Amino acid sequence: MSTLIKNGLVYDGSGTAPIKRDILIHGKYIAKIGTLSREHADLVIDVGGASVMPGFIDVTSHSDHYMSLFYEPYQEDFIRQGITTIIGGNCGVSLAPLLTGSLESVREWGSEHGTNVSWYSIKEFLQMLSKRKLGINFGTLVGHTSIRRALTQNKFRDLTEEELEMFKKIVVDALKDGAFGLSVGLEHTHATRTPFSELRELVKVVTKHNAIYAVHLRNTHEGLTSSIEETIELATETNANIEISHLQPLKKYGDAYEEVAKQIEKESAKHRINFDVNPFDSVPMLIYELLPVWFGEESIECMHEKTLTKPGRERLLPYLKENAPRDCIITHVPDASLKYLEGKSIKEFSTRNELRYEEGILKIMELTHLRATLAVKIVDTDMLNAFLAHPNSIVSTNSASFGKKEFKFTPSTETFPAFLRFADGSKLLSMEKAVEKSTSMPAQKYGIAKRGRVEEGYFADIVILSNFEPTHVFVNGALALKDGVPTHTLEGMALKRT
Numbered sequence: 230m231s232t233l234i235k236n237g238l239v240y241d242g243s244g245t246a247p248i249k250r251d252i253l254i255h256g257k258y259i260a261k262i263g264t265l266s267r268e269h270a271d272l273v274i275d276v277g278g279a280s281v282m283p284g285f286i287d288v289t290s291h292s293d294h295y296m297s298l299f300y301e302p303y304q305e306d307f308i309r310q311g312i313t314t315i316i317g318g319n320c321g322v323s324l325a326p327l328l329t330g331s332l333e334s335v336r337e338w339g340s341e342h343g344t345n346v347s348w349y350s351i352k353e354f355l356q357m358l359s360k361r362k363l364g365i366n367f368g369t370l371v372g373h374t375s376i377r378r379a380l381t382q383n384k385f386r387d388l389t390e391e392e393l394e395m396f397k398k399i400v401v402d403a404l405k406d407g408a409f410g411l412s413v414g415l416e417h418t419h420a421t422r423t424p425f426s427e428l429r430e431l432v433k434v435v436t437k438h439n440a441i442y443a444v445h446l447r448n449t450h451e452g453l454t455s456s457i458e459e460t461i462e463l464a465t466e467t468n469a470n471i472e473i474s475h476l477q478p479l480k481k482y483g484d485a486y487e488e489v490a491k492q493i494e495k496e497s498a499k500h501r502i503n504f505d506v507n508p509f510d511s512v513p514m515l516i517y518e519l520l521p522v523w524f525g526e527e528s529i530e531c532m533h534e535k536t537l538t539k540p541g542r543e544r545l546l547p548y549l550k551e552n553a554p555r556d557c558i559i560t561h562v563p564d565a566s567l568k569y570l571e572g573k574s575i576k577e578f579s580t581r582n583e584l585r586y587e588e589g590i591l592k593i594m595e596l597t598h599l600r601a602t603l604a605v606k607i608v609d610t611d612m613l614n615a616f617l618a619h620p621n622s623i624v625s626t627n628s629a630s631f632g633k634k635e636f637k638f639t640p641s642t643e644t645f646p647a648f649l650r651f652a653d654g655s656k657l658l659s660m661e662k663a664v665e666k667s668t669s670m671p672a673q674k675y676g677i678a679k680r681g682r683v684e685e686g687y688f689a690d691i692v693i694l695s696n697f698e699p700t701h702v703f704v705n706g707a708l709a710l711k712d713g714v715p716t717h718t719l720e721g722m723a724l725k726r727t
Contacts, residue, residue, distance in 0.1 A: 230706065231255050233270035237281035237693065242672075242682040244665035252281065254689040257705040257720075262685055272708075274701060276693050283668040283681050284313025284690030284702065285645045289443075289474050289505050289625035293317035293324050293369065294335050295561065297629050299344055303364035305715050306630035306641045311699040313690035313709075314366040314672075314680055314724070319474055320445040321414030323372030325354035326403050328379035351406035355723040364709060364717070365630075366690070368677065368724035370412040370443055371403045373431070374420045383528055385419075388427060397434050404434075407725025409675050410441030412474070415456075416448060418517065418529065425459060432467045440726060441675055443472040453485045457492060464500040472674065473504035475627040477512050478612040486612060490619055497621050503674055505625035506616045507640050508647045511604040513560065513627060516594060519603075521548050533599045536591060549587035556606035560638040561631075562597050570601070571636035604638055617648065618657035623674065624648050624667050649697045678727040 232254040239250040239262070251265035261268065287307065292298050292315060307315065317323065322335055327349050348354040351369065358367060376399055380392050388396065400411055411431060414420050432442050442463075446456040464471055473493075478486035493502055517532055524532065524545065535541040557575045562568065570578070570593070579589025593601060616622055628640040639647075645667055652663035672681025679687045689706040692699050702710035707720035 230272070231260075231270040232272045232274065232703070232706070232708070233265060233268055234281060234691070234693065235265070235273060235275045236278055237276045238278055239683055240280060240282040240661055240664040241684060242283040242664060242669035244662050244669075246661055247280070249278070250281075252683065252691065254691075254703065254706045257688055259683065259685055259687050259689050259691075262683065274693070279700070280694045281683065282664050282692055282694070283683050284692050284704065285311045285624075285667045286314045286316075286671040286677065286681055287312050287626050287644075288316045288472065288623060288671045288675060289319050289627050290315035290317055290629065291319065291627070292367075292629040294319075294322055295629040295631065296335065296344060297631055298358070298363065298367065299361075301630060301632045302362060302719060303715060303717055304630040304721075305364070305633070306637065307365055307626075308702055308704075308709050308715055309699065309713075310642060310645050311692035311694070311702055312365065312626070312645065313692070313702065313704045314368070314677065316368050316370065316409060316675060318370030318372050318408070319412050319443060321372050321374035321412055321417060321420050323369055323375050323412070325349070325351045325369065326371070326376070326399060328376065328399075331379075333378070351403045351408045355407060355725065358723040362719035363721035363723070364719050365704060365721040366680070366724050367721060368407075368409050368675075368726070370410050370441065371400055371408045373411060373413040373423070374417065376400075377423070378419055383419075385422060387424060393427060393430060397431060400431060400434050401438070404438045404440050404726070408440070409677075409726045410443060410470075411435045412443040412445075414445040416445055416518070417515070418532070421447065425463070428463060429466055432463055432469045436467050436469050439676070440470070441472055442469045443474055445474045446476075449476075449479065450482060453482055453489060457489050461492070461496055461500070461502070464496070464502060468500070470501040470674070471503070472623070473502070475512070475625065476504040476506055476616070478609045478616055479512075479607050480609045481607070483609050483612055486609070490616060493621050494619065503621045503623055504619075505623045505627070506613070507625060507627055507644045508613065508617055508651050509639055509644075510608040510610050510613070511558075511606045511639075512608060513638070514603045514605045516597065516601040516603055517599040519549065519553050519590060520545070521552070529599050533594070536594050536599070542591060545591065546587050549590050550585070553587060553590055554605045554607055555586070558604045559593065559601055560604045560636055561602040563600050564597065567596060568635075570596070575603075614651070614655065614657060617651060618655070622666065623671050646694075646697045646699070649694070653697065676726050677724060
């Protein structure tokens with residue numbers, strides 16, 4: 230199958246100004262770029278000067294955590310906004326490698342029920358995805374928490390020397406199988422007490438194999454400064470290629486975030502440090518993250534049981550009244566019987582059930598067994614613009630593509646079009662640099678071969694936009710979106726790091 234895209238204003242992903250060009254696609258690849266009026270093709274699309282650019286690459290996706298890779302393989306929410314490649318295994322949790330065959334570590338996000346686990350290694354996992362087929366390209370990191378929980382049997386303790394050596398071997402094998410790196414979720418319950426010495430030993434292995442270390446910081450609130458210092462120290466000691474996941478500047482800690490942005494730019498002269506961000510004023514948060522630190526250093530099951538006890542409630546209610554954010558929407562619950570909660574604010578739920586706000590939080594915790602995702606409106610929007618334009622920032626959704634009948638949190642449907650609109654209306658960032666942040670920059674950072682550019686010999690992952698909304702999307706040369714309507718093709722590839 231061949232396709233000729235004519236008269237497009239082509240942003241090639243390099244960060245240079247666009248040029249009017251034609252693009253010829255043969256099979257999965259871009260065959261020619263130039264003035265191609267004499268070329269013939271099976272399909273000709275005259276875009277009449279519309280913008281043409283590489284497919285967007287989302288390095289902090291959660292479609293694996295929410296299991297939508299399995300129940301929504303077309304990944305329509307992402308295709309509709311021009312995303313053609315996603316990286317999973319973020320925040321310390323991945324679907325492979327599995328030491329025990331259990332998907333227990335994803336239960337905080339989604340439900341693994343109905344998923345037939347037929348893999349253990351990264352290699353087997355990617356082979357399984359290739360057989361099942363996807364509508365989007367997918368690669369994965371190795372989740373630190375997933376492996377650690379299996380090694381310690383969910384115990385909160387330091388690893389033994391033998392366990393650490395085993396951990397390092399597991400990571401090496403996974404990287405050889407094609408994983409793009411290692412991720413940690415240091416702010417989440419099962420990883421918050423991970424010692425620096427353990428991270429250093431694991432990251433040394435990752436660096437030796439030229440892979441990524443993606444970190445959800447240990448503290449994104451009052452401990453932000455020390456968390457960044459820890460990350461920079463790790464970069465200094467290991468020469469790691471570091472991606473700081475979803476660094477959205479929070480209102481309450483504006484001065485610290487402003488300083489962190491300056492520090493990252495300064496350190497980038499010596500170290501490979503980037504961060505990702507999206508253009509929205511809310512951040513996703515697992516509901517158990519509303520619990521105080523002194524309450525949360527246990528398994529999610531133990532925490533849930535404590536929220537039900539009289540002593541636990543007596544301690545929690547004053548804390549939640551004083552500290553819980555007030556602008557929260559329930560965006561996802563794994564339990565099908567509780568889907569009616571999705572899209573409702575905690576304030577709305579509390580009022581309807583004649584509960585005080587803090588009582589409403591505890592009731593939702595009780596109903597969901599602490600397994601719910603919230604959207605919390607706490608982002609400093611003025612500082613957010615500076616973060617989006619920051620030379621070291623990459624754009625990501627920090628979200629998943631969900632099913633048609635599920636509640637849609639804005640990042641899952643609008644991240645990249647909204648970012649391009651921001652660039653168009655802002656003096657902080659040119660359109661060509663915005664495209665670079667969405668395409669070639671993440672591809673180069675993660676080592677995603679032959680993607681992220683409109684270039685001859687590259688895979689034909691291409692987006693055509695009108696008024697910043699995708700009208701056509703190609704995934705590996707196949708038309709996945711035509712005139713704004715998904716075609717339900719499954720031509721995505723399970724990607725391996727090169």
